[in-house]
Amino acid sequence: MKLILILKKIRDYWYKYVVWRKYKIGKNFHCGRGVFLWARDDITIGNDFYIGKYSIIETNCIIGNGVIFANYVGVVGKYDHCYEEIGMPVRLATSIRDREYQWKGMSETTVIGDDVWIGFGAIILSGVNVSDGCIIAAGALVTNDTEPYSIYAGMPARKVKDRFNTEEEKLKHIRAIKERYI
Template sequence: MIKKLVKKARFWYLTRIKWRRYQFGPNFYAGLRVSLWAKDTLTIGRNFYIGRDSQIETDCVIGDNVIFGNCVAIVGKYDHHFQQIGYPIRLASRIRDDHYDWKGKGQLTRIEDDVWVGYGSIIMSGVTLAKGCIIAAGAVVTRDTEPYSIYGGNPAKKIANRFNSLQDLQTHEQKEKELQHLFNAYTGIQGLAIKKETHGTH
């Protein structure tokens, strides 16, 4: 009981005080030592899970039912003006500076619904992870992904479809619509219990 209250208080503090500039959907979960920063926009949907030691350091819009494993990072491609004439990179203007006016400004990263990003993956700013895709552990994503696809490697490339057949995908999408009310009411961390099909007797 006390553990639950402490956890609830922690998430309230994170979303209402520490990260109050950003928008969070219901049932947000963040592991230890998570870091969030966006210059202008960070919007997160419902049932978002981000594992320990992960970070978001760019403008980003994240959909519903998204999982980030531990040590995942979304980072900017142009955090420092490395072409600023006469300046070492360390002393050049940074995207965090108010006067920054170079590449990367206004660049938005999009993570659509039902995406799973595996341990230690890096997502470069400006890409879109399409609905239902999976990013394998340790991948470095530099380009947009296709829906319901699995990506791995550096740079990340498509290695498989998430479902074994088009029929499975179509059935999944239909069932997903039917079960939407369960997803909207979900407040836990564990997966939902599998609903058994009931068959009439003959």
């Protein structure tokens, strides 16, 4: 068991400092197998981030502290291919990975706040702001910004309820989280 933990730490180190060295990744980073990160410009990840196996980030993204992605989560671009290119099938049209790409989505950044949990198979589209403390249910498709400390589910994702039962509980939680990351 100890050997497995050591191997995981080595793998995390390899990805953080070798494979994804051009991105900013905080302390206590862990990624499951089959994870893929790519951004045209930048990915910035805070401390205590866990990304489950076969998850993908494929857009400019800023992720806060204390965030967890379950398995098969996707953070993907809305405009990865120039589908309005006249006379060109979408498959052959310029894409955001091409240097000459000058279409929509160039400046979009997805922002995922602190203390967020993204459930199994959820998809977050580029340019969306997932606010602090949110929980995104398994299989949800997040197409719009969220409210802080709320739970979202569905396709497209809609607010289901507040994360905490009272304002007092929420404020107590926020103070504790802020103390942890100061």
